[in-house]
Structures are given as structure tokens and as C-alpha cells.
Amino acid sequence: MAEFYGTTVADIFNTMPKRFKPEEAKDEDIAIGYECKGEGKWKVTIKHGTIKVEEVKGDLKGCATTIHAADAETFIGTTLGKIQAMDALTTGKLRVVGDVKLLMTLLPKIFVQYTAPEKKSSVVAKDIISTITERFRPDKAAGVDMKVGYDLAGEGGGKWTIVIKDGKCAVKEGLAKDLTVKMTMPAEIYVGMMLGTISGESAFTSGQVKLDGDMMAAGATSRFFNKFVDPNAKASEAEELITIKVTNSINCRFATGTAYGMWFKGLKEKKFLANVCPKCGRTQITPREICAFCRVRCNEFVELGPRGTITAADVVYFASPDPLTGAVRETPYAMCWILLDNASPQEAFCFDIKREDLPKMKVGARVRPVWAKETKGTFTDLLYFELDK
Amino acid sequence: MTTMTCKKEDTTNCFVFEGKMALPNQYFVGRLGSKFIIALRDKKKIMGLKCPKCKKTFVPPREYCHFCQTKIDENWVELGNEGVLVNYAVVRYLGKHLPKKVPYILGQIKLKGADTPLTHIVEGVDIKDVRIGMKLKAVFAPKTTNTLLDLDHFEPV
Incomplete structure (x- = not known):
């Protein structure tokens, strides 16, 4: 099995159950097929927070989505993020049959990112x-x-005596007869302790390290030496970077004036109140004090709707923040231009449509308003419009 | 169609909305800014960056020398915690996001070893008594907030 970036394709599949986040996948039910040329085929079944990874001989059957990699390097590279998935897709080295977008959002959610073993x-x-x-x-x-004796068994091990006297230190092969303390342990445990990957204390209490003689002296030895630094280890101490996160709260005041005061009064009574220009007779919704065309004051109000017809719609896929809360709005949503009954032509009212009605919505469809349980004369009284079936 | 009249003098239905808008915000202080704050936090030291060519020391840190545009981001020097007040302003505007209760003094302090002043809060001196040329020393915050306010304020020596 070929190795790229310090790992193999099998490693990625073998660690999948370990990297799986059941909590995140509790509502998922999907089978994903993987094919990596020259390496094999795998089927990953995710169902209600459980995962099954199996190697498949022959065809991949019953998979909603399948991923095909031209070679092991592409597959491992994209998994580790060394190769941009988009690049691999455009060059054709990576091919996805099924819902690419779903995969791109689902996989990072339900799996911990794979990292090559150290x-x-x-x-x-x-x-x-x-x-x-x-x-x-x-x-x-x-x-x-x-005199401290080390008896280290196994590969790279041996027997040594470290002599400390008069501020000097010497290492001698073999074990001296008059040792202050003798430490016996497997060589790999000693290496682990020196590199800091194994705790000396737990190695001792678990019986992997045996001490003969002055135990206090054994504990003191580390003080006499600078820490051993692995010359092969990369100096990769992460730099600490600071990002300050704050949520500012901004006070806002909005005075309705007469025209908007009437509008909110209407909402409280579950009515759409528009005002009418005395000159051109145009209805303005939402009401404005002055006609935008004739520049004369509009004092007369009429009730429109409540039903209406969709004349245009903007479906928004961009996850913009809600200006009232700062939270990111759920997408997609649609802002519909609704021509309420009795309104002048072109004088449509812009509002949300029920999310569930998005797929069925079209220009010309009849809609009706859905109001909050309790209307208080504020902008949350009108919830959305829904299709009038 | 029934119509109703509402003249501009009629304020029966007028009212005022009182709202609060939440603005979530994050600010990356940068690689040099991070080092500067970490030195304040962990070592209680004010660090500057010195241009080896112009022999000028800048604080707060900047990546390039202001005069000769030499990259100086590695050339950290330790500055003294004491300095001289070279300019100040009294903040009286009641902004709710300000770090201290108004009125307070915002001073420009030229630290020992620095060639540029550091702008910070001055406390422990009455607004009437604050003078340019005063000797000030840094007072560090007992509890870290991971911000520039880990250096809490300056006060007279």
C-alpha cells in the first residue's frame, strides 16, 4: 500500500470510526462509497449516529454518493488538506457522483479532521x-x-554507570559494584521518559521501572542535567496569537411619526393600512407621509389585502447577519414582492414567505398573511406570507 | 373601500421603538500585537521595536520603520515602565464602550528608551493637576483580559 504525506489510504479508513462524532450525525442516514484506484473500495454507512466502514470487493452498491480518486496521492492529499479538493475536482483526479455540496458540508461536521500519525x-x-x-x-x-546505574533492556539499550563527583560527570560502560542506585527498565521507557512522552512517576508505580538502592538519589538526578532535546523533533512550538471577541450592544431608537404610527396600529388589528395620494390616487405601502411622486401630504388611509399575489421574488442564499440580533440568518430565504388586493399596480409590499413554501412558490401565486398569536403593534406581528391554497 | 384620515398633527398612534442591536465582533490583534500583549500579560514588560538603521524605537509595535521602511518585526527591545507625559486629553464623552468611567485622562506617555509615545489612561492625578512633563509609571492589571488593558493605566511616580 502506497504511502503519501506519511500515511496510507487504509489508515484513513481505519481511523474513521474513531474520528466519527455520533452526536453530530444522529439525524443522518447516508451511505458513501469510496474508490481509490490501485488501493481498493470502501463503503461507509452512517445511520442515526452509528457508523460502519467496510472494504468492498466488486461494485459499490447502495451508496447515495460515491467518491472516486485517481490515485492514492490525490485521496490522501485531499483528506489531509495538502491538495485543494476544488483543484482535484477540476483536474478530474477526484470525481464525485451524487451531491457534492452535501458531502462538503456533511463530512467536516461528522468527522474529526484526519491527521497523519506522528x-x-x-x-x-x-x-x-x-x-x-x-x-x-x-x-x-x-x-x-x-554513582547511578542504568540497566536498559531492548533495542538501543545497554548498561551504563554515571559517576558524579566533585562537580564533574562521567559515563562508564557497564555497571559499577558500588552503585548509589540502580535503575532497571526497558530502553524504550527510558527514551519516553527523557523525551517527556512517558511520566516517570507512572512508569515507576506501574512497575516498568525498578529501583535498587537510594530512591531519593534516583529522583534527584534529573536536577543535575539540562533537559534532553530530541534533535529530530521539529521546533514547532506554536506561536500564541490573540483575537479579541466582543459583542457590542448598540442602543437604537426609532420614532414612528404619524404615517408609520398608523401602519403599526393596523398591524395590531391584523390589517394592512396604506395611505393614498390625494393627487395621483396611488396607494403607498408601507405608508409615507408624502407621496413619493407628487410630493403632497397623504392623509387618507385605506385597508389593503389581506390576500395578495406574488409579483417577484428574491431567493437569498447568502448567509447574512440579521441586523436585529447579529445572528446569521438561515438560508435560503425569499423576499417576495406581494401585490395586495386593492393596491395600485406596481405598489407591491415586500415580505418573507414561509420557508416550507419556497419550492412551490412562483410568480402569480396567491398568498395570505400569517400573523403572530398576539399582535402588539410592532414589526414582529406579521410573521410571513404563505401560499393560499 | 373605507378610508380613514390621519393628519400630521394627529400623534395618537405615534410612539418610539427602543431597541438593542447586538454586534458580534472579532478583532485579530496581529502577530506583533499578540507579542506585545503577551509581554504585558506574562512579563509585566512593555516591549518596543527598534530600527537598527535609524536607531528609533517604536511603541506600540509596528512591522516597518516609520522613517526608512526597514522591516523591524524581529528587533524587540525592552522599554522602561516609566516615562514622561508629552500630551493628554480629558475624555468627558459618556460612551458606554469606553474602558473607564468618565471623566478620565487619556495621555501620551514617552517611555524610557522609546522614541514614540504610547497612548494610555492616566490615573491617580486630578484633572486640574495634570501637566505635560509629569513623570508616570505603568500599573499592570492584576487580572488579565488578554487585551491592551493588561497594562491597566499609568500613574504619577
């Missing part, structure tokens, strides 16, 4: 022991006189 350090115990004299800190070890 390479095991190639450092062995012998390497660490060989650096002991240069890591020695005479200032910390003044007046110390001890």
Missing part, C-alpha cells in the same frame, strides 16, 4: 546517554557524590 522518534537510549556529560550542570551538583 513519526516515532528514532532516538535510542544510547544517544541520550552519550549526551549526558554535555548536559551536566556542575552548579546544581556541587557536593554531590554518587
Whole structure:
């Protein structure tokens, strides 16, 4: 099996159940097929928070969506984000049969991002022991006189004696007879402890490390040395960056004036009140104090609707923030131009349509308003329009 | 069609909406800004950036020298926590997003070792008594907010 970016295709599928987030997928019911040329085929079944990953011989059957990668490099690269999925799709190295958009939103939601397994350090115990004299800190070890024996079994292991005396440190092969303390452990445990991946305390309590002699001395030894730094490890200490998040609350005041005062009075009574221009006879909804064409004051109000006809609609897919709350609005939604009954031609009223009616909505359709349970004379009284069947 | 009349003098149905708008906002303080705030927070130190060519030290930090446009983002120097007030303004406007209760003094403090002043809040001196040339020292916030206000204010030495 080919390896790219430090991982194989099988690794990605084997870790899938581990990376799966059941909570996020509890409403999902989908089977996704994967084909990676030269590597194999897999079927991933996600149903109500459960996941089943199986390798498939032969055809991928019963999958709503299938993903086909031209080679292992493309598949691994896109999974790790080393190759842009869009690039792979446009060059044809990656092909999706089914709902691409669904996949792009679903997969990041229900899976923890795959990361390549970290390479095991190639450092062995012998390497660490060989650096002991240069890591020695005479200032910390003044007046110390001890011999510490290491008996490290396994690959890269061996037997050494570290002699600390008169502010000097020496390493000798083999175990001296008059050791202050002797530590016996597998070489890999020693490496882990020195690299900080294994806690010395737990290694001791779990019996992986055996001590003979002065236990206090064993605990003290680490003080006499600078920490061992793995020369193979990347210096990848993440830089801390600060982002300040605040939610500002802005006070707003809006005075209705006479015309809008009438409009809200109408909403309270579940009526659409428009005002009429005394000169051109045009109805204005929502009402304005002055006719926008004739520039004369409009004092007469008439009731329009309540039913109307859709004359145009804007379906919005852009997730814009709601100006009243700052929260992102659910998409898609539609702003419809509704010509209420008795309104002058061209004088349509713009408002939301019920989300469920979006697919059936069309120009010319008849609609009726849906009001809040309790109308208070405010802009939340009118909920939306729905198709008048 | 029934009509009704509402003249402009008729305020029966007029009223005022009182609203609150929430504006969620995030501000990335930048790589240099982060280092500057982290030094305030963890080391209680004010750091500046020095141009090796012009020998000018800038605070708050900036990526390029103001005079010769040399990139100076790595050349951090530690500044003193004391400085001289070179300019000030008294904030009296009651803005609800201001960090302190008004009236307060917003001063420009030229720190020891810096060539540009740092703008910050001055406390511990009456508005009537504040003078240009005063010696001030930094007072750090006991609790971090991960903002510029980890340096809480300046006060007279």
C-alpha cells in the first residue's frame, strides 16, 4: 500500500470510526462509497449516529454518493488538506457522483479532521546517554557524590554507570559494584521518559521501572542535567496569537411619526393600512407621509389585502447577519414582492414567505398573511406570507 | 373601500421603538500585537521595536520603520515602565464602550528608551493637576483580559 504525506489510504479508513462524532450525525442516514484506484473500495454507512466502514470487493452498491480518486496521492492529499479538493475536482483526479455540496458540508461536521500519525522518534537510549556529560550542570551538583546505574533492556539499550563527583560527570560502560542506585527498565521507557512522552512517576508505580538502592538519589538526578532535546523533533512550538471577541450592544431608537404610527396600529388589528395620494390616487405601502411622486401630504388611509399575489421574488442564499440580533440568518430565504388586493399596480409590499413554501412558490401565486398569536403593534406581528391554497 | 384620515398633527398612534442591536465582533490583534500583549500579560514588560538603521524605537509595535521602511518585526527591545507625559486629553464623552468611567485622562506617555509615545489612561492625578512633563509609571492589571488593558493605566511616580 502506497504511502503519501506519511500515511496510507487504509489508515484513513481505519481511523474513521474513531474520528466519527455520533452526536453530530444522529439525524443522518447516508451511505458513501469510496474508490481509490490501485488501493481498493470502501463503503461507509452512517445511520442515526452509528457508523460502519467496510472494504468492498466488486461494485459499490447502495451508496447515495460515491467518491472516486485517481490515485492514492490525490485521496490522501485531499483528506489531509495538502491538495485543494476544488483543484482535484477540476483536474478530474477526484470525481464525485451524487451531491457534492452535501458531502462538503456533511463530512467536516461528522468527522474529526484526519491527521497523519506522528513519526516515532528514532532516538535510542544510547544517544541520550552519550549526551549526558554535555548536559551536566556542575552548579546544581556541587557536593554531590554518587554513582547511578542504568540497566536498559531492548533495542538501543545497554548498561551504563554515571559517576558524579566533585562537580564533574562521567559515563562508564557497564555497571559499577558500588552503585548509589540502580535503575532497571526497558530502553524504550527510558527514551519516553527523557523525551517527556512517558511520566516517570507512572512508569515507576506501574512497575516498568525498578529501583535498587537510594530512591531519593534516583529522583534527584534529573536536577543535575539540562533537559534532553530530541534533535529530530521539529521546533514547532506554536506561536500564541490573540483575537479579541466582543459583542457590542448598540442602543437604537426609532420614532414612528404619524404615517408609520398608523401602519403599526393596523398591524395590531391584523390589517394592512396604506395611505393614498390625494393627487395621483396611488396607494403607498408601507405608508409615507408624502407621496413619493407628487410630493403632497397623504392623509387618507385605506385597508389593503389581506390576500395578495406574488409579483417577484428574491431567493437569498447568502448567509447574512440579521441586523436585529447579529445572528446569521438561515438560508435560503425569499423576499417576495406581494401585490395586495386593492393596491395600485406596481405598489407591491415586500415580505418573507414561509420557508416550507419556497419550492412551490412562483410568480402569480396567491398568498395570505400569517400573523403572530398576539399582535402588539410592532414589526414582529406579521410573521410571513404563505401560499393560499 | 373605507378610508380613514390621519393628519400630521394627529400623534395618537405615534410612539418610539427602543431597541438593542447586538454586534458580534472579532478583532485579530496581529502577530506583533499578540507579542506585545503577551509581554504585558506574562512579563509585566512593555516591549518596543527598534530600527537598527535609524536607531528609533517604536511603541506600540509596528512591522516597518516609520522613517526608512526597514522591516523591524524581529528587533524587540525592552522599554522602561516609566516615562514622561508629552500630551493628554480629558475624555468627558459618556460612551458606554469606553474602558473607564468618565471623566478620565487619556495621555501620551514617552517611555524610557522609546522614541514614540504610547497612548494610555492616566490615573491617580486630578484633572486640574495634570501637566505635560509629569513623570508616570505603568500599573499592570492584576487580572488579565488578554487585551491592551493588561497594562491597566499609568500613574504619577
